[in-house]
Amino acid sequence: MNRIPKTRKEMPITALSIPTAGSMGKTGSWRTFRPEVNYSKCTRCTLCWIYCPDVAITRQEDDSPKIDYEYCKGCGICANECPVKAITMCREEKE
């Protein structure tokens, strides 16, 4: 007989992970260089958004990027790919 478990209790004992933002913690602390957007230069092309490996750029209403510094690892891909050089990587200062 095929029996499909209906509740978690009925599930077999197996490792089940829960989708969570920050599963690896606040990865922004890995960063050495910080991307800064010059919004007057930005043409809202969204390229930085699609190329960010860390899901650290959200597209705002007007398609300009908003960088989430809690998670941005500072890889610099967004700055490297921006066609109009609207993003600059600036060294993080010690607090």
Added chain:
Amino acid sequence: MVTVKELSKEEYLLEGHAACAGCGPAISIRVLFKALGNKVFLVVPACCTTVIQGPYPYTSFNVPLLNILFESTAAAASGIVAALRQRNIKDITVVGWAGDGGTVDIGIQALSGAAERETDFIYICYDNEAYGNTGMQRSGATPFGAWTTTTPSGKRERKKDMPLIMAAHRIPYVATACPSYPIDFVNKLRKAKEIKGTKYIHILAPCPTGWRYDTSKTVELGRLAVQTGLWALYEIENGKFKLNAPSDRLIDKAKRKSVKEYFALQGRFRSLTEKDIERIQKWVDDDWENYRRLAACSASDATPYGKI
């Protein structure tokens, strides 16, 4: 034709995951979700992706996903396909997502078997050209001349041509991709989703940690791999071979950049000699002669990889 702006803002790869900064496979996963949404079931063997998922009991993947033994991606995916069929669930696309080691080396027999059985799923090999999870040992997909921890002075054997090995299985769809060309990847995934049977996509995904380059250069390097002709973007649909943009303009050798430009950016190619580079350039030119022939053959009535 879809544009970047038309892609969904929804994210199924969650922020704060464990990939190294600048990870090409992580970009590829994000684009996969942009193409297919969350109506997917992923099967992932041991590889960097299991690390990217994050430490138990958390995961950065907000879709159903089964982690499975290194060699078993296609076998486990076949089981998931059968289970979904048994339960009459029709709107879920099963996707095997494995590294190059898990595909071209240890997983090849399970994949070959699934393809021969015409299992209805998409298999994606994300290729960072070494065993990344365990610290960069050589794989059958590591290219000639590349440093890895087990080829300290550069690998002396050539990379397997896995997409053409899959084409020889006469499956309905084989394609290559690169995260630097996200729209091309999205189009291929959406096309694959609509085709019944085994679909194979091989995506070359640059890895700063293993390839030894600055993290900001991931997308640039992927682009160079394509522009030099070292990696060609193509698809083989029902046996018909077709180059995709921008590779379709590179049949003329003069349009291809010198492979040197690609090697110069990466520490892993530091021990290449001028003679090595000459040899590699010759192999690239030979590959393109083959692509030219396949494309010409497909433009006529012939299907170089057999009628499906």
